[in-house]
Amino acid sequence: MASIANTEQRAATVDPRIERTRRVVRQAALDELGEAGYGSFTIESVAARAGVGKSTIYRHWPDKLALIADAFEASHETMVPDTQTGTARERTERLVRHVAEVAVDSTFSRCIPALIEGATRDPRLREFHHRYSAERRHSLVTVIEEGIAGGEFVTDTDVELAATALLGAIFYGRLMAAESFEPGRASDLVSALLRQPAAEQQTAADSQSHQAVPVGTVESPLAELAQAPSQGNEGAPPAWLVFEPAVNEAIRDLHVGQQIIVLTWLDQACRNELRTSPRGDPDRPLLGVFSTRSPNRPNPIGLHRVQILAIAGLRILVNDLEALDGTPILDVKPVLDPAAER
Numbered sequence: 151m152a153s154i155a156n157t158e159q160r161a162a163t164v165d166p167r168i169e170r171t172r173r174v175v176r177q178a179a180l181d182e183l184g185e186a187g188y189g190s191f192t193i194e195s196v197a198a199r200a201g202v203g204k205s206t207i208y209r210h211w212p213d214k215l216a217l218i219a220d221a222f223e224a225s226h227e228t229m230v231p232d233t234q235t236g237t238a239r240e241r242t243e244r245l246v247r248h249v250a251e252v253a254v255d256s257t258f259s260r261c262i263p264a265l266i267e268g269a270t271r272d273p274r275l276r277e278f279h280h281r282y283s284a285e286r287r288h289s290l291v292t293v294i295e296e297g298i299a300g301g302e303f304v305t306d307t308d309v310e311l312a313a314t315a316l317l318g319a320i321f322y323g324r325l326m327a328a329e330s331f332e333p334g335r336a337s338d339l340v341s342a343l344l345r346q347p348a349a350e351q352q353t354a355a356d357s358q359s360h361q362a363v364p365v366g367t368v369e370s371p372l373a374e375l376a377q378a379p380s381q382g383n384e385g386a387p388p389a390w391l392v393f394e395p396a397v398n399e400a401i402r403d404l405h406v407g408q409q410i411i412v413l414t415w416l417d418q419a420c421r422n423e424l425r426t427s428p429r430g431d432p433d434r435p436l437l438g439v440f441s442t443r444s445p446n447r448p449n450p451i452g453l454h455r456v457q458i459l460a461i462a463g464l465r466i467l468v469n470d471l472e473a474l475d476g477t478p479i480l481d482v483k484p485v486l487d488p489a490a491e492r
Contacts (some may be wrong), residue, residue, distance in 0.1 A: 186262030188268025238297030364478035419450035
């Protein structure tokens with residue numbers, strides 16, 4: 151496509167008047183393409199818009215496709231942002247923000263539908279459109295590759311896919327959505343698609359962690375931490391254990407009067423507390439949380455010894471439960487030896 155993209159070799163010194171004429175004609179070509187579309191685009195209409203004769207245009211460009219291609223290339227040269235300074239992430243964000251700004255409101259933005267429409271009918275325009283897009287995408291690919299090499303992005307990043315996804319989000323907003331992609335969200339988009347190595351390590355750690363799935367929830371009149379006693383036998387009210395249908399078989403042999411241990415996940419507890427005063431009494435010396443019954447601990451699992459008062463399907467009423475309303479239930483175990491476990 152060299153004959154289309156660059157129809158003449160620019161001399162080292164160009165007559166300023168000629169360069170000005172070329173600049174005016176290029177801008178007129180982009181304006182005409184954006185307003186009239188590729189099918190209605192003619193050299194005559196561009197000449198009239200630029201205020202020059204057709205012969206002036208033909209001296210520099212052999213046909214309308216050559217003019218459009220040169221106008222796009224020249225426009226890109228004047229708009230491209232700095233990709234030489236800053237970290238790879240900063241440069242990636244800069245490029246994405248630039249594309250988003252261009253797509254939101256610019257002559258180029260108004261030309262996009264015309265290019266797409268024309269490319270479906272004109273093989274030469276389609277070839278230029280694909281080449282031009284690939285060259286622009288290459289700049290983004292290069293910066294992402296440098297980010298991977300420099301340790302800023304994870305090594306398993308699919309560079310071509312990442313670049314396509316970054317640009318795709320912007321052009322989807324321009325062509326398919328009610329609102330264009332907001333340039334100010336460029337950083338969010340990059341963060342969503344290009345992970346840092348630390349994030350990769352955290353993801354790996356998460357994949358190896360053990361996850362407990364609640365089997366039910368507590369239904370209790372206790373709604374606030376301030377209402378709950380420290381221990382169940384200190385005035386805690388009766389409460390319902392409401393189980394998920396999936397564990398129906400697991401609870402079917404429990405019976406009224408039975409003593410059980412209910413394990414809960416104390417979801418309102420503080421997980422970074424390692425030392426505390428027993429029962430929250432500041433006059434008592436600090437102890438490691440593993441030597442206390444404090445709910446605040448790295449893994450805040452509640453241990454509640456209760457007695458079953460009633461059973462109604464998936465709902466089991468128990469006494470003396472200090473857990474708050476909505477507390478997730480992790481497990482239930484029978485009390486095997488009341489004297490020993492007390």
